[in-house]
Amino acid sequence: MSDALLDVSDLRVHFxxxxxxxxxxxxxxxxxxxxxxxxxxxxxxxIVGESGSGKTTTALAVMRLTEITSGAVRLGDESLSxxxxxxxxxxxxxxxxIFQDPYSSLNPRMRAGAIVAExxxxxxxxxxxxxxxxxxxxxxxxxxxxxxxxxxxxxxxGGQRQxxxxxxxxxxxxxxxxxxxPVSALDVAxxxxxxxxxxxxxxxxxxxxxxxxxxxxVVQYLCDEVAVMYLGRMVEQAPREALFGNPxxxxxxxxxxxxxxxxxxxxxxxxRLRLEGDPPSPISPPPGCRFSSRCPYAEARCKAEEPVxxxxxxxxxxxxxxxxxxxxxxxxxxxx
Amino acid sequence: xxxxxxxxxxLKVEFDTWDGRVRVLDGVSLSVxxxxxxxIVGESGCGKSMTALAVMGLVPKPAGHVTGGAIRYRGEDLVKASDGRMRDLRGNRIAMIxxxxxTSLNPVFTVGDQIAETARLHLxxxxxxxxxxxxxxxxxxxxxxxxxxxxxxxxxxxGGMRQxxxIAMALACEPEVLIADEPTTALDVTxxxxxxxxxxxxxxxxxxxxxxxxxxxxxxxxxxxRVVVMYAGRKVEEGPVDAILGNPAHPxxxxxxxxxxxxxxxxxxxxxxxxxIPGVVPPLHLLGRGCAFADRCPRAMPRCGEAFPPAYDVGExxxxxxxxxxxxxxx
Amino acid sequence: MxxxxxxxxxxxxxxxxxxxxxxxxxxxxxxxVGLALLAIIALVVVLGPMAYPVDPFDIxxxxxxxxxxxxxxxxxxxxxxxxxxxxxxxxxxxxLLVGFCAALITALIGITIGALGGFYGxxxxxxxxxxxxxxxxxxxxxxxxxxxxxxxxxLLTVTLAIGIVAWTSMARLTRAEYLRxxxxxxxxxxxxxxxxxxxxxxxxxLPNAMPPIMVSAxxxxxxxxxxxxxxxxxxxxxxNIMSWGLMIGSNRNYLREAWWAVTFPGLAIFVTVxxxxxxxxxxxDAFNPKLRTR
Numbered sequence: 016m017s018d019a020l021l022d023v024s025d026l027r028v029h030f031x032x033x034x035x036x037x038x039x040x041x042x043x044x045x046x047x048x049x050x051x052x053x054x055x056x057x058x059x060x061x062i063v064g065e066s067g068s069g070k071t072t073t074a075l076a077v078m079r080l081t082e083i084t085s086g087a088v089r090l091g092d093e094s095l096s097x098x099x100x101x102x103x104x105x106x107x108x109x110x111x112x113i114f115q116d117p118y119s120s121l122n123p124r125m126r127a128g129a130i131v132a133e134x135x136x137x138x139x140x141x142x143x144x145x146x147x148x149x150x151x152x153x154x155x156x157x158x159x160x161x162x163x164x165x166x167x168x169x170x171x172x173g174g175q176r177q178x179x180x181x182x183x184x185x186x187x188x189x190x191x192x193x194x195x196x197p198v199s200a201l202d203v204a205x206x207x208x209x210x211x212x213x214x215x216x217x218x219x220x221x222x223x224x225x226x227x228x229x230x231x232x233v234v235q236y237l238c239d240e241v242a243v244m245y246l247g248r249m250v251e252q253a254p255r256e257a258l259f260g261n262p263x264x265x266x267x268x269x270x271x272x273x274x275x276x277x278x279x280x281x282x283x284x285x286x287r288l289r290l291e292g293d294p295p296s297p298i299s300p301p302p303g304c305r306f307s308s309r310c311p312y313a314e315a316r317c318k319a320e321e322p323v324x325x326x327x328x329x330x331x332x333x334x335x336x337x338x339x340x341x342x343x344x345x346x347x348x349x350x351x
Numbered sequence: 352x353x354x355x356x357x358x359x360x361x362l363k364v365e366f367d368t369w370d371g372r373v374r375v376l377d378g379v380s381l382s383v384x385x386x387x388x389x390x391i392v393g394e395s396g397c398g399k400s401m402t403a404l405a406v407m408g409l410v411p412k413p414a415g416h417v418t419g420g421a422i423r424y425r426g427e428d429l430v431k432a433s434d435g436r437m438r439d440l441r442g443n444r445i446a447m448i449x450x451x452x453x454t455s456l457n458p459v460f461t462v463g464d465q466i467a468e469t470a471r472l473h474l475x476x477x478x479x480x481x482x483x484x485x486x487x488x489x490x491x492x493x494x495x496x497x498x499x500x501x502x503x504x505x506x507x508x509x510g511g512m513r514q515x516x517x518i519a520m521a522l523a524c525e526p527e528v529l530i531a532d533e534p535t536t537a538l539d540v541t542x543x544x545x546x547x548x549x550x551x552x553x554x555x556x557x558x559x560x561x562x563x564x565x566x567x568x569x570x571x572x573x574x575x576x577r578v579v580v581m582y583a584g585r586k587v588e589e590g591p592v593d594a595i596l597g598n599p600a601h602p603x604x605x606x607x608x609x610x611x612x613x614x615x616x617x618x619x620x621x622x623x624x625x626x627x628i629p630g631v632v633p634p635l636h637l638l639g640r641g642c643a644f645a646d647r648c649p650r651a652m653p654r655c656g657e658a659f660p661p662a663y664d665v666g667e668x669x670x671x672x673x674x675x676x677x678x679x680x681x682x
Numbered sequence: 683m684x685x686x687x688x689x690x691x692x693x694x695x696x697x698x699x700x701x702x703x704x705x706x707x708x709x710x711x712x713x714x715v716g717l718a719l720l721a722i723i724a725l726v727v728v729l730g731p732m733a734y735p736v737d738p739f740d741i742x743x744x745x746x747x748x749x750x751x752x753x754x755x756x757x758x759x760x761x762x763x764x765x766x767x768x769x770x771x772x773x774x775x776x777x778l779l780v781g782f783c784a785a786l787i788t789a790l791i792g793i794t795i796g797a798l799g800g801f802y803g804x805x806x807x808x809x810x811x812x813x814x815x816x817x818x819x820x821x822x823x824x825x826x827x828x829x830x831x832x833x834x835x836x837l838l839t840v841t842l843a844i845g846i847v848a849w850t851s852m853a854r855l856t857r858a859e860y861l862r863x864x865x866x867x868x869x870x871x872x873x874x875x876x877x878x879x880x881x882x883x884x885x886x887x888l889p890n891a892m893p894p895i896m897v898s899a900x901x902x903x904x905x906x907x908x909x910x911x912x913x914x915x916x917x918x919x920x921x922n923i924m925s926w927g928l929m930i931g932s933n934r935n936y937l938r939e940a941w942w943a944v945t946f947p948g949l950a951i952f953v954t955v956x957x958x959x960x961x962x963x964x965x966x967d968a969f970n971p972k973l974r975t976r
Contacts (some may be wrong), residue, residue, distance in 0.1 A: 114870070119867045137877055139880075187875070203607060207610035259614075270540060290541045293539075
């Protein structure tokens, strides 16, 4: 994609593990192991997965908040992954982040107004009065009152704190906002408020969102394109309609079938795809397909040979040996 | 179905805080029968966890007090029961599993010891028998290699496995009532599905009465027979699960159902505006005489601020506490 | 879109952490008693010498006079016939000064080393950790004694010696706080908006790490006073400046004949340290969010 705002190619983030003795073999956690995707201006790219899938690490790597082992992250014409020092600091204004926990993401010792103004001060955008005016403006935009600028974070509710976090992220007029589970710590009724706000702000500013979530309902609601991650790899990536209408990877099926849904009774024994056990450790992923140890359809080939992510339909990519070249998955349960 | 096993009637719990005495639960009534799953739904701070703690006799002392109502287990009022009697029942006839499987297990004992302790305490088993029981229980909650894992410590288990251990502990004495307080909130979605399957299996096989406390309407829909919706310490709606989901009568229940972007397989409309419940749950010390939801209710009327509405029947064993229902009836 | 985000709280007054902490502290009776005691001690130490201008080094009467026996010395005289009350009033100043300054040095060294080790981790933490351990395993009293004998006993050397042997626990506490706070999302947020390391260490993490450090510094003042008394008892304090420790140290051989010359300064130290501990405990409760709502 040439018009991509964000272009991530073959991103790897490996963490060395502390060795018990200096002579023990070197071990690494391959938290993100070869992830590529592109995101156009004004669009939303969602990454879903369970804990240990590497989705948050991917977000942090894009933000340059964790060290990138290899691969490239480009933002427009700038290579984010190659920048260092002052150049990186200056580039940060173009990409901002909304964090998961509205309680720990705001400095408890700063007033709300100062929290929102801080990015502008650090980036030296405008004078002090301009910063203050812009903070007021941002406050109004995220639905807070300007008399609340003087309050401290603990005087706000969770949803309001998340609004402050959103205002902070917008302060430097970024082009890309990375949202790391922005609503999962909030009460259901508050989630809707924040999701609506995110949609409204995207339309107003033409923002691109990289949206990290474990909540498939939220991802389906918000994202134009969705990638499913498992143990550091993308197993499936497709436009929303295709991923939820025609999911191809058995892990995607398992995720979709695990989500509790209105209109389905567990006791009716509705045929659901059940996964046994927990995801294996990313320190020693199983050989072959990483999902093969839990996949109910795994064949001998799956345990020996790692499938590559291949495009089976326009924009629909999947890493599974069992998907045919014509883009059909013969084993998909009828309930999906 | 026989009569209810556990019956809560007009339960009132108050807390001393620096803002004065706060009523955390105000006249909550519910009941659950053998083999039945009751869902309790609401936002945080609505009193659903406190209801569970009150049933277990675990209202935090000295700040909290049960100031009214009754909790009847097989007709025996637990509010009046002695501490000794409560210890007998707790973990034995009525058991509870908590939200945080990481902190609810004692890290310095093996999981086997922790399960065995409950069994020894309540069933009077010998150490050897209790150990056997622990292995049996681990097997019952589908932990592979139970004989080996019984001697392991909690940190050697993953989150989902720990929640299974918690369930094994809770089930060691074959309780008649199992209270599950957000049992899957800390877990991944595929693991959550496993835990729900396990609970459902238990209910079907042993006839355990389950009280499932959750904020997730989807989980309630899949698991519960009946649903109680709570708001700010009060029950605002109660009914069979199909009626609550299909024909909710209280504006709060309607809001809860509409504000979630539910997963839809196949085609889904692009980003419909989500229904919002504006504002937040009010702090309990600021509650007035009227309906606590009035401030956030799209259909609030002047009288909503004046008095709390009684429960109106809107269908078979389906009732909601809302003045709109009286208006509708009058019309 | 009309957005109602009313939080249901009537207050829009900003209440910072310190104000909240004070509102908790205020309800702690023991801490208030400690604070009152400290205020009285401070008053006596600051204004006392003006109200009672007797030189504590002057010989005012017979040696070892019992309290009340001589009109000039209401609390008796020491083995040289010097006024014990004058010593108590005048001697408070250097004692408190040493305690306070030593605690300050402790905090400066401890916070710097703990902050750098906790923030940077890796080899920085490794090196600073070893340094901390080195100072921790030194026998504190012996080391302080060596320093003081090397550089002659003066208020400054005593203060420095105490500061140098006592900072390790502060460093460990600060390091632990930094390790905890640096993983919080607001630190990550600060980095993502381009804050430098120095800003994160001193402007963002430090204020948040301050509450337990404050408590520890308060208690460190108490232990510095005790340490100073211990050194004085061994004869290692400035002989030209009257302090409570010096009074105890110089009169210790006459404890049996003139108990008052040792007991009263001892009591003064005891009450001061007790008051400081009470305040420290009160601060601890006030800053501990778990106790915020009963």
